[in-house]
Amino acid sequence: MLQVTNLTKFFPVAAKTPRWMPGGKQTQYLHAVDGLDLTIQPGESVGLVGESGCGKSTLIRLISRLLEPTAGAILFDGVDIGQIPVGDFSHSAQRAKLQMVFQDPSDSLNPRFTAFDTITEPIRRLGSKQDQRRLQQRATELAQQVGLPPELLSRFPHQLSGGQKARVGIARAIALNPTMLILDEPTSALDVSVQAVILHLLADLRKQMNISYLFISHDLNVVRLLCDRILVMYLGKLVETGPTDDIFNHPRHPYTQALISAIPAFEANPHRIPLTGEPRSPINPSPNICRLYGRCPKGDDGCQQAAPNLQPINDYHQVACHYPAYPQ
Template identity: 55%
Template sequence: MTALPEYAAHPTPLLDAQRLSKLYPVKGSAKGTLLHAVDDVDLRIGAGECVGLVGESGCGKSTMVRLLARLIDPTSGQILMGGKDITGMTQAKFVASPDRGRIQVVFQDPTESLNPSFRVFQAIADPLRRLLRLSDADEIATRVNRAATLVGLPRELVQRYPHQLSGGQRARVGIARAIVVEPELLILDEPTSALDVSVQAVILRLLADLRARLGMSYLFVSHDLNVVRLLCSRVVVMYLGKVVEVGPVEQLFANPRHPYTQALIASIPDPARRREARPRLDGSPSSPISPDPNVCRFQSRCPRAAAECVTTMPALRDLGGGQSAACHFA
């Protein structure tokens, strides 16, 4: 797959999440005990930009996906879409809003995300009826067939049910269903993790081609850092609900500034570095339940932890060149 061209920065971001938080009460615990799934996060995505969101399981990536897609309501903070606040209404009301079609999600498992009782045509047409309120059968058929063609889905498969398709074909249906309403932002939540390796490469190439052709912005959530490096122009790294580093993809991979990012990149398999010493993360992760706001979330595993790390939470600070890190010693 070839690298995608850079897109010029837009003066108003397509999506701008500001101080976004999602806290959950912990059942069976004292009143006020909260799990900090996403904690005071800022995230921007420019028009036509592909941003990678990475971090280990439990870091808050999936909650961020649900917040940005307005599948759940934030505890605090706001999300601006093209400068318009889309958190001014509840999730239940947002479903009926014209803005709902501007953000679409391609889910992790295409088998689980498709209605087994819907034929492929119905699955792709459903967002047209629900989000765009289309009722003309000819217009719906035209849009469905165009979306199917864009994702490389043969016309004869459009009348089949999901169980009659291969994993790669179901993935194409999920992508077609997301792009049929012509969204501005496509959120890709581990879109290839449930697929065979040989199929993953084909779907990733398809996604790259669609972005170049349709000019959509992507938020690409993945555990596979090699894929992120290939597909994205900028990377956001999360740890225990916090953003710990942001930067242009090549700069961040060449010179990671946060110890957690350094450990993530060092974990990428590379035969050329087989004999090199790599950063190790000893210790146990801190608890996301009512964490001390003055303690760095990473200090219990950090090889560079110092006294300052348990008295002052490090802020995400600009390091130049578009790179930022939340570390006292970055």
């Protein structure tokens, strides 16, 4: 369904050294996404986790063609969508099949659009002639599918609750029967009870419509509930990927271990693995030093001489570490 190869995004940053000093002309680059490979199968739900600033949103903005990559290929449904100019992508057939749900529904909904306008906007732009002729009926069907009372379709975003706005965002995303949804923290702006309802809605929709999900969340429990497989990202690179149960029960990378051990439990977690120190700078990072070096409890000289690549541990699980943990 989706195959991403060597996807890279560097953002130029103003050099600290003035131009007149030796080396002052070199532009520095922030390596937001650095040579990333990933594959998502039809109907598969994949979670993407990692600390703030590691490049998750940049990655999905690249995949959804909101950003031009520095390098790499994005194959969706057999078409290299990385080659479609950003301006043309919004009118392409692939755009209809690849939809996004954003973090804060208040930000992503147009304040001048009613719920009806928002939900039917993709149909008016990319829908079939038949759907365009029966917009009212399609909007009602979609509202029912996401649990939004159809009487609310004439309301503007400021007249809707957070949960209702989230439902409008989801209805818009599924309006064209997509094969893939990219969700960037879709429930983080909601309170816990509404969050649970929306997550169950997303899980049900996935079953009904057989959609693939690429799901970003800071909440590992949410990822655990919704995803078949997990990708762990650290400073622009994937450090571990594997089936959800494997990652939770036997995390192999020190960063994943720290992440999982930090999940709040009812009792204080006795096995919490602290990560000390500051993260390394994402600006012009050395290609030879592991990105976790300096914070990693296992780091030694070898980790400063050769950065580890993602290696298979078994048929399903890959890890980028010179000293991966082995299950006891």
